[in-house]
Amino acid sequence: MEYPNSTNLFERAQKVIPGGVNSPVRAFNSVGGSPLFITKAKGCHLWDEDGNKYIDYIGSWGPMLLGHAQPDVVKAVQETAANSTSFGAPTRIEVEMAELITSSVPGVDKIRMVNSGTEATMSAIRVARGYTGKEKIIKFKGNYHGHGDSFLIEAGSGALTMGQPSSPGVTEGTAKDTLNAAYNKLDSVEKLVEANKGNIAAIILEPVAGNMGCIPPVEGFLTGLRELCDEHDIVLIFDEVMTGFRVDFKGAQKIYDVTADLVTYGKIIGAGLPVGAYGGKKEIMDYVAPTGPVYQAGTLSGNPLAMAAGYTMLKKLKENPEIYGELEKKASVLANGIAKTLESHNIPHTVNRVGSMVGVFYCEGPVETFDDANKTDKELFGKIFHGMLNRGIHLPPSPFEAFFLSNALSIEDITFTLTAFQEAIAEIVSNEEG
Numbered sequence: 001m002e003y004p005n006s007t008n009l010f011e012r013a014q015k016v017i018p019g020g021v022n023s024p025v026r027a028f029n030s031v032g033g034s035p036l037f038i039t040k041a042k043g044c045h046l047w048d049e050d051g052n053k054y055i056d057y058i059g060s061w062g063p064m065l066l067g068h069a070q071p072d073v074v075k076a077v078q079e080t081a082a083n084s085t086s087f088g089a090p091t092r093i094e095v096e097m098a099e100l101i102t103s104s105v106p107g108v109d110k111i112r113m114v115n116s117g118t119e120a121t122m123s124a125i126r127v128a129r130g131y132t133g134k135e136k137i138i139k140f141k142g143n144y145h146g147h148g149d150s151f152l153i154e155a156g157s158g159a160l161t162m163g164q165p166s167s168p169g170v171t172e173g174t175a176k177d178t179l180n181a182a183y184n185k186l187d188s189v190e191k192l193v194e195a196n197k198g199n200i201a202a203i204i205l206e207p208v209a210g211n212m213g214c215i216p217p218v219e220g221f222l223t224g225l226r227e228l229c230d231e232h233d234i235v236l237i238f239d240e241v242m243t244g245f246r247v248d249f250k251g252a253q254k255i256y257d258v259t260a261d262l263v264t265y266g267k268i269i270g271a272g273l274p275v276g277a278y279g280g281k282k283e284i285m286d287y288v289a290p291t292g293p294v295y296q297a298g299t300l301s302g303n304p305l306a307m308a309a310g311y312t313m314l315k316k317l318k319e320n321p322e323i324y325g326e327l328e329k330k331a332s333v334l335a336n337g338i339a340k341t342l343e344s345h346n347i348p349h350t351v352n353r354v355g356s357m358v359g360v361f362y363c364e365g366p367v368e369t370f371d372d373a374n375k376t377d378k379e380l381f382g383k384i385f386h387g388m389l390n391r392g393i394h395l396p397p398s399p400f401e402a403f404f405l406s407n408a409l410s411i412e413d414i415t416f417t418l419t420a421f422q423e424a425i426a427e428i429v430s431n432e433e434g
């Protein structure tokens with residue numbers, strides 16, 4: 001495939017936008033080459049500025065559960081926009097959205113809309129600190145909770161593609177209040193809690209890590225954290241920006257049967273429009289202004305377009321629970337097919353999957369922690385990425401991001417993807433041999 005228009009745009013972009021992109025992973029730093037500039041998408045397909053067509057496995061990093069430009073979502077946005085795009089005043093749809101989520105998700109008695117996952121996690125830890133009167137938080141190496149200062153210490157996602165998991169610009173004062181444990185290693189959390197007894201306000205984690213590839217929690221990890229939090233009066237925060245309404249309508253809380261004290265959401269609940277939210281136990285959420293003293297506000301919070309899009313998609317998901325079974329089946333065909341091809345070429349690999357999130361690691365498993373994930377063969381990843389792109393498959397351009405499937409994918413699309421994967425691997429192997 002040829003990408004002259006995307007390449008030209010990237011050159012122009014680099015002169016006026018840092019790195020030519022508005023979010024680092026998009027710059028293709030991990031895989032080399034010039035990023036694609038996208039013009040449109042429909043269902044599971046997207047098109048770039050050169051008219052090339054791709055099957056999309058990014059899905060805007062999660063929200064496109066029903067595919068791009070889903071007709072009901074588009075209609076809801078168009079009808080809402082005709083009545084203005086923002087009021088800075090309460091609307092009916094915000095109440096309906098909050099009712100839909102609180103009536104569906106375990107432990108979410110009240111919820112506050114914000115504009116991104118970053119805002120949601122920043123606000124959630126502020127509330128946890130206000131509620132407990134304690135300052136330190138525990139997070140996990142390789143988990144990503146957006147770009148709030150407190151989280152940019154040993155962070156996952158784009159921070160890893162920069163080779164810079166801890167960002168300059170975060171003050172020592174902030175950094176000292178963020179403690180990092182090893183994901184899936186309960187003993188590493190216990191040690192931190194013990195060493196900082198009485199000072200931990202919150203433990204925040206991705207219940208299924210999706211920002212260092214896809215890593216499920218090991219047996220007992222989430223229940224162990226729940227018990228630890230109960231014992232030490234620590235607020236347990238599940239960051240379900242990627243997993244909420246994706247791995248199950250009720251999120252990871254449902255599939256692992258662990259209820260957090262606070263839950264954060266992002267792009268999914270806006271069906272791809274800019275949204276975030278945090279919610280949880282009434283007694284904690286009542287600490288938020290104007291009921292309580294913890295301040296948090298925003299003109300675009302509960303924005304009508306975002307609420308209309310998100311509500312329409314969530315309602316469709318709730319009314320059609322069979323979608324989750326269909327997604328599960330498609331993702332398992334994809335994950336098994338990828339593993340089979342790698343196996344047949346004796347390429348070390350681990351394919352992790354939870355529902356419609358898939359993580360492919362080019363190393364022996366199990367992959368349970370960031371240190372495990374970091375063993376993936378990054379050079380091979382880059383070759384496979386470009387081999388797939390050339391065959392019309394749009395995969396995440398980083399070894400530390402998960403694939404997100406949409407239900408718009410047909411089994412034929414997945415078969416096409418697996419054939420492309422077999423060809424790409426065969427080409428790489430033959431180039432290496434030759």
Ligand code: HOZ
Nearest residue numbers: 023025026061157158211
């Ligand atoms: N950090 C995001 C995924 N984990 C990528 C955001 C983007 O580039 O859109």
